[in-house]
Amino acid sequence: MIEFIRDTYTVLWADLRVLRHRITRTLATSLMTPILYLLAFGYGLGRGITFNGYSYLDFVVPGIIALTAMTNSFAGAGSKLHVDRLFYRCFDEILMAPISTSAIVLGKALVGVIRGLISSLAMFVAGAIASPKLLFSPLLPMFIFALFLSCLTFAFLGELIGLTAKSHEDMNTFSNLILLPMTFLSGTFFSLDGVPEILRIALYFLPLTHSSMCLRAAALNQPFPWFSLAALGIYCLTFFVACTLSIRRHGS
Amino acid sequence: MEAIFTKQLSKQYGQIWAVKDLNLEVRHGEIFGFLGPNGAGKTTTIRMLTTLTKPTYGRAWVEGYDVIKEPDKVRATIGVMQQHLSLDRDLTVRENMILRARLHRFSRLEAEKRINELLEYTGLSEHADRPIDTLSGGLQRRAMIACSLIHRPKLLFLDEPTVGLDAHTRRRMWDLIRRLNADGVTIFLTTHYIEEAESLCHRVGIIHQGRLIAVGEPLELRRKVGMYTVVTVKNNGNSHFMYFPDRESATKYVEGLPSDVKTIIVRESSLEDIFVELTGRSVEDS
Ligand SMILES: Nc1ncnc2c1ncn2[C@@H]1O[C@H](COP(=O)(O)OP(=O)(O)OP(=O)(O)O)[C@@H](O)[C@H]1O
Ligand SMILES: [Mg+2]
Numbered sequence: 001m002i003e004f005i006r007d008t009y010t011v012l013w014a015d016l017r018v019l020r021h022r023i024t025r026t027l028a029t030s031l032m033t034p035i036l037y038l039l040a041f042g043y044g045l046g047r048g049i050t051f052n053g054y055s056y057l058d059f060v061v062p063g064i065i066a067l068t069a070m071t072n073s074f075a076g077a078g079s080k081l082h083v084d085r086l087f088y089r090c091f092d093e094i095l096m097a098p099i100s101t102s103a104i105v106l107g108k109a110l111v112g113v114i115r116g117l118i119s120s121l122a123m124f125v126a127g128a129i130a131s132p133k134l135l136f137s138p139l140l141p142m143f144i145f146a147l148f149l150s151c152l153t154f155a156f157l158g159e160l161i162g163l164t165a166k167s168h169e170d171m172n173t174f175s176n177l178i179l180l181p182m183t184f185l186s187g188t189f190f191s192l193d194g195v196p197e198i199l200r201i202a203l204y205f206l207p208l209t210h211s212s213m214c215l216r217a218a219a220l221n222q223p224f225p226w227f228s229l230a231a232l233g234i235y236c237l238t239f240f241v242a243c244t245l246s247i248r249r250h251g252s
Numbered sequence: 253m254e255a256i257f258t259k260q261l262s263k264q265y266g267q268i269w270a271v272k273d274l275n276l277e278v279r280h281g282e283i284f285g286f287l288g289p290n291g292a293g294k295t296t297t298i299r300m301l302t303t304l305t306k307p308t309y310g311r312a313w314v315e316g317y318d319v320i321k322e323p324d325k326v327r328a329t330i331g332v333m334q335q336h337l338s339l340d341r342d343l344t345v346r347e348n349m350i351l352r353a354r355l356h357r358f359s360r361l362e363a364e365k366r367i368n369e370l371l372e373y374t375g376l377s378e379h380a381d382r383p384i385d386t387l388s389g390g391l392q393r394r395a396m397i398a399c400s401l402i403h404r405p406k407l408l409f410l411d412e413p414t415v416g417l418d419a420h421t422r423r424r425m426w427d428l429i430r431r432l433n434a435d436g437v438t439i440f441l442t443t444h445y446i447e448e449a450e451s452l453c454h455r456v457g458i459i460h461q462g463r464l465i466a467v468g469e470p471l472e473l474r475r476k477v478g479m480y481t482v483v484t485v486k487n488n489g490n491s492h493f494m495y496f497p498d499r500e501s502a503t504k505y506v507e508g509l510p511s512d513v514k515t516i517i518v519r520e521s522s523l524e525d526i527f528v529e530l531t532g533r534s535v536e537d538s
Contacts, residue, residue, distance in 0.1 A: 003357070010354040018342040089338045092304055093399075097355035098328045250304075 007099040011107025012114075015080065019111060030075075030119040034068040035126060041189055042130060052191060054220060061127035061134060062143075062219040063188035065120050066150060066212040072119040073151040074179065077112025078158030082165055095250065105159065105243045112155030113148070120147055134219050143218035149232050150211035156239035157207070163246045182208045187216075207235040253316045255280045255407050255438045256301060261310035263296050270296040272462040274310070278440055278455075283433050285453030286442040287527065293462040294442035295335050298411050301440070302332045315407060328356075331405035333396045335412050335442075339384045345371070345395045346380045349402060356403040366402060374398040374428065390421035397428065408432065410441040414448060426452055446524045456523070460531045470523055477526045482506060485515040495521060495529065 019026065042057045042064075049056040085091040094104055128134045137143065165171045186208035192200050203209050210228035217224050256278035263271045271293040278284045286294050299305035301314055303323040311318065317325040339348045346367060353363035371377045374394045384392060393413060400408060413429065414422040429452060433439050443449055449456045450470050457467040466473055478495025480502040485491045496502040502518050509516065 006357070007355070010351065013354070014340060014343065014347070014351045017347055018340065021342060084340070088341060089334060089336050090340050092334060093338050093352070094355070095304065096302065096327055096332060097352075098324050099355060 004100060004103050007103035008107040008110070010099075011094060011104055012110045015108070015111035016114070018080070019076075019115065026115065027118065027122065030068070030072045030115070031122055031126075033071070034064050034119075034123050037064050037067075037189075038126065038130060052193075055131075058131045058133050058220065059191075059216070060189060061131045062215040063212045065123050065127055065147070066186075066208060066215045067183050067188050068123040069116045069120040069147055069150045070154045070208050070211065071179065071183070073112040073116030073154040074158035074161075075112075076115030076158065077109050077155040078162035078171070080111075081108055081159060081162035082168075082171055085162065086165075086167070095247070101244050101247050104247060105156075105240060109152065109155040109159050109240075109243075112158050113151040116151035116155060117148070120151070137219055137221045139218040139221055139224060142224055143215060146211065146214035146218060146229060146232070149229070149236060150207075150215070153207055153211075153232055153236040153239060156236060156243055160239050160243050160246065163243060163250075182206050187212045204231075207232060210235075254278060254313075255282075256284075256312070256314055256440060258301075258312040259310055261297070261300060261312050262308050263293075263300060263305065264308045269462045271300070271307075271459075274459075274464055276457060276464065276467070278438065280438050281433070281436070282454040283429065283439040283441065283452055285449035285456040286440065286459060287444065287446065287449045287456050287523070288442070288459035289444055289531075291461075292444075292459045294444075294459060295411055297459070298332070298409050298440070298442060302330060302409055303327060328403070329406055331400035331403070331408045333393070333400050333408070333410045333413060335415070337384070337392055337396065339392070339396060339399060341385045342383060344381050344383050345376055345387070345398070348384065348395065348399055352399045352402045358402075370398045370401055373401075375424075390417050390425070393417065393425065394428070401432075405437065407438045407440065410439065412442055412444070414443070414445065422448075446522065446527060450523045458527060458530060465530050466526070473523065473526045474521045477521060477529050479521055481517075481519055481521045481525050483515075483517040483519075484509065484513050487512055487514050493525065493528070495525065 038061070042060050051059045081091065124134070161171065161174050165174070185203055186206045187203065188208065192203060192209070195203065210231045213225045213228040214232065216222070254277045256276060258274050258276045261271060261274040261276075262269060274297060286297065288294050296305065300307050301312055301319060303319050303326050306320065311320065313319070314326045315329045317329070319326050340351070343351070349367045349370065350363060353366060358366065371380050374397060376391065376394055376398055379387060379391055384395060387395065397410070397413070410429070414425050417425060426448070429439060429441070441453070453470070455467065455469050456473070458465050466476070468476070478497055480496045480499055482494045482496065482502050482505055483491055484494075494505060496505065506516055506518060
């Protein structure tokens with residue numbers, strides 16, 4: 001167990017070193033999109049609208065935090081791994097090391113979690129200025145836990161795509177075809193209550209839907225959707241196992 | 253027990269057999285050269301022996317451990333320098349070495365000592381804190397060797413250690429490889445430079461289109477084909493190679509040549525002659 005933690009930290013350490021060199025740029029680029037969303041949807045479109053008894057701004061901020069967590073954890077774990085594996089081949093060096101596969105999988109995901117957490121915490125600060133309600137929710141611990149779980153889930157997903165993508169295009173295709181629609185449709189900007197039954201069921205299969213439901217309920221002090229938290233946990237575990245299998249299969 | 257032993261080792265990619273039925277023995281303490289043109293299957297062989305690629309069929313043992321059943325034990329005893337730069341380019345030489353040391357579970361103190369020792373050994377001390385990206389090709393290769401030596405491997409795989417290096421840098425690399433070998437490390441290296449195989453390796457294996465076509469000491473291989481080569485060039489520019497076991501028979505052949513032969517060269521056979529003779533083509537035209 002101690003060895004596992006040590007090995008995981010070693011894998012993470014190298015990526016953290018690299019992240020440290022570029023932290024400002026990373027933060028600036030990763031916050032651009034969500035801040036634009038906040039301005040455009042929160043202040044621009046949604047000013048004056050009330051929604052289920054909340055101002056639209058209060059409603060949309062947790063959704064934007066959820067999508068910040070998703071994009072940054074995904075990219076944080078996925079892009080460097082993908083480049084290291086396909087173009088620089090330095091991932092082979094990690095594979096050669098006498099450490100367990102799960103330490104590699106977790107270590108590589110944690111750098112995504114850290115990037116996701118940094119960006120979404122920065123977004124949280126921006127969001128709290130726009131909608132101070134966020135800070136006073138008694139469910140704040142659940143908010144932080146759900147945020148962490150979301151980051152981990154999307155980091156594993158990013159890692160999985162980084163491990164299996166055969167080219168740079170594969171990476172882009174996945175971002176544009178899966179992540180981008182998920183950004184807009186997963187109850188981030190609107191409530192799923194008003195959506196037609198069939199579409200709603202489909203949207204329940206997207207992990208981001210459950211992230212935004214958990215974060216929103218925690219932020220607005222609504223009844224907590226334990227089912228969504230469990231769904232997120234199942235996604236997290238599934239992606240972890242898929243990463244492990246993908247590394248084991250590497251080379252055959 | 254040999255350092256490397258393979259039995260029918262084979263790897264298929266789609267329709268191509270990258271390596272086919274390879275039977276090979278590498279002895280402890282030698283520098284073994286794996287010689288072949290581009291696409292011959294050298295890297296694929298190294299990847300299978302170093303547990304990075306699974307063979308389609310066949311078996312291999314490295315330091316007595318089965319590469320398929322005991323990959324962890326194999327990894328712990330070998331060092332590998334890949335054909336392509338495989339270090340983290342954003343990190344410095346030292347950071348890459350720290351990563352490697354930690355992956356091999358060195359304590360902080362042990363790691364520091366070993367890293368300084370290796371920086372000294374490979375002549376990298378003054379470049380230790382430069383990012384890999386900013387190093388010259390020769391220094392990058394040294395850094396790769398330094399990293400692969402961290403855990404004191406008994407057997408070192410070097411995939412084209414000198415490709416793309418200038419003549420001086422290449423010789424310094426050869427010196428380093430010889431020094432390592434003298435210090436007890438068995439070396440398996442691939443190359444498509446024939447003079448490298450000839451001047452550096454105790455034994456060479458020639459691989460062509462996935463198949464091993466000859467193995468032996470350079471001298472032994474030359475003897476097999478013929479110690480002397482006669483090159484004749486006719487007036488129409490066509491050249492022709494003939495091989496002879498000794499100088500006398502070569503001379504006798506030259507005396508009997510017709511008069512339309514423009515140029516005649518009699519020289520000792522080289523590994524290149526053997527290579528061309530065995531593969532039916534030159535290394536360069538691939
Ligand atoms: N991952 C792969 N997928 C498909 N084909 C491959 C793969 N790796 C190697 N090959 C093919 O297998 C053959 C042997 O390749 P290999 O890289 O082992 O040659 P090599 O002797 O190392 O050549 P070089 O001198 O260019 O490095 C080539 O025809 C190559 O195209
Ligand atoms: Mg090669």
